[in-house]
Amino acid sequence: MKAMLDKLLLALSKINSDICFEIRFWDGESKTYGEGKPAFVLTFGSERAAKRILRDGALGFGEEYMDGNINVDGDFSELMHLGATPTIEDIKLSLPTKLGFLLQHLRTLNSASRSAKNISYHYDRGNDFYKLWLDESMTYSCAYFHSENDTLEKAQQQKYEHICRKLQLKKGETLADIGCGWGGMLIYAAKHYGIKGVGCTLSRAQVDYGQQKIRAEGLEDQVSIIYQDYRKLTGTFDKFVSIGMFEHVGKNYIPTFLAKVHSLLKPSGLGLLHTIGKEKATPPDAWTLKYIFPGGYIPILDEIVRGMGKTGLVPNDMENLRIHYAMTLEEWSKRYEANVAAVRKMFDERFVRMWRMFLNGSAAGFRYGTTRLYQIVFTNGLNNSLPLTRQYIYS
């Protein structure tokens, strides 16, 4: 058992030669992998915990860590870096992996009722919890940094500005926002671009917070947030946006989602899809699917553009903001740890560890692993009146 684990750790260490780490085994023995000062010390409380990693991969690690059978001192993000090594995933492309794909598929058949439950599970943890580590605009998606030194607050506003420019929003235009969260996009676009818009979400906590903020800002004549499944949203809009919601749609419903976009958007109208994705099919992350995003599905870029093509949406511009999401998650993680005492008052230790692993693991996935962030601008059918260059986004 220990020999097998050692072999895996040696392989990982060889691939990531820049990471030094120490392992304390269940029998008291310890060993350092790599050269230098260990970035973290990982302690196995039992042999069983180690076995579960070998058997269940990330799911096994996650559960044993959450339950305190594995402990980590030092830089947790470097541990996640180690785990994000793409080669590790290739190793696992075996029968269990294929079964995992199937299971994931079954778990992401997101009917309206299941979607409501799944969204509530993640987003209704309490606005006070999210306030502890999100920025003041309560933006829960990839920010857009002009420089490494930008604050998260600034980068989130820059993200909204970037999207408004890409959508070429003009005063009086109407905007549909599927998966509007706490309303950050709608509020920004209403205040700075004078649009009128509707957003929908399946989180009651988001509707309450967002509607209250809209009233506080005096924007209730321009924008509103409703509790509704995207499949039931109606109307015709000049522009369309969806930020960080497509990940909840599920493979089977991609055509449904895009057909809805097509029906909401005026002919030639501009839309923007902002979503996590990847350029290559990889094994599903069973732990994330079980504990963080039930029903979640990270779409492959080709699935998105193929779906758009079939629906009559024309992809016009794609920007991969991968590194921005790593930076965003690293900042969330920092804020989370700074406020972990407050989190402990809200939830038990298992939750505290679960969320830590989610934030750090996601950051590592973007920086070193297989996850990407795509912003895709598209038109509904052809539009021959667009600016010739993308200069207008940058001046």
Added chain:
Amino acid sequence: MKAMLDKLLLALSKINSDICFEIRFWDGESKTYGEGKPAFVLTFGSERAAKRILRDGALGFGEEYMDGNINVDGDFSELMHLGATPTIEDIKLSLPTKLGFLLQHLRTLNSASRSAKNISYHYDRGNDFYKLWLDESMTYSCAYFHSENDTLEKAQQQKYEHICRKLQLKKGETLADIGCGWGGMLIYAAKHYGIKGVGCTLSRAQVDYGQQKIRAEGLEDQVSIIYQDYRKLTGTFDKFVSIGMFEHVGKNYIPTFLAKVHSLLKPSGLGLLHTIGKEKATPPDAWTLKYIFPGGYIPILDEIVRGMGKTGLVPNDMENLRIHYAMTLEEWSKRYEANVAAVRKMFDERFVRMWRMFLNGSAAGFRYGTTRLYQIVFTNGLNNSLPLTRQYIYS
């Protein structure tokens, strides 16, 4: 027969209500479709010519027009606009269309020897012929217009500049250019960015012309053009580019092409693929495949990004320059007609008509139809040192 044709023309006219045109039938009768002054008059010399359109679509029209059994007076491009109506293609998604897909597939199994023949067929028509309607840099791909008023010469240089910026070329870097044509890209990058590079093509006329120009510019220590199949190109390069060559690869060889790119490019290196494509599978254009680009295959966007993902190339930025290719082709077409007397001295009337239809039909395909122009920037594996924004392309 006439009734069926009339029905088709009425349907086309209804979809394109802004185009008025006159048809002169083989029996002397004539009819105007749409309102206003006809943009063109199409005359059927025989009933057979009309029959062939109904039976063979674009292939039938093209052959009958080339043979002079159909004549067109007035604005030929508006006739192509009519033909580019996407709905027309949907009508034809029948058994013959599916057979067409299969045939196209068989015709695009581009082995090295077949590639050499196919490329020579199109590009070895004589440099003097291409000089009649290309710009002075002999650039035979989509230009990049900053404004509607830019000359073709300016727009082609801007295209090279745009690509150099996207590739973040630096002095002394090495660049591989697959399908380098008459050398425009290599010469621009060598002169303005001080790169060293190699380009390959399967047109002897292009090698001769390009090598001569490189010597004339005194750049022979920096760049060279070789007669070689892309599958045989070797070396490791800092950067990679391919402009308007991917359309000759063929569906079956997309993985081969991308694996070659992967092997030529340094880890984390930047590459740019500039290619015609479409977001949706559409019936093959039998006429173009037979007369213009034997072995040609217009890839679907999802095939490209899926192929990249499988090969380890990470798509980072996609820009759809569709309308620029319409403008480029419209300008080529204008120059072609201005020099048609000189073309007539080189080729017969059938060729003159064939090329007219190619240029006008292609322009209409980009402006009104289903063809797009993608510039995709990618990295070989991850690159965490890229600029945060795309501002550097625009300042």
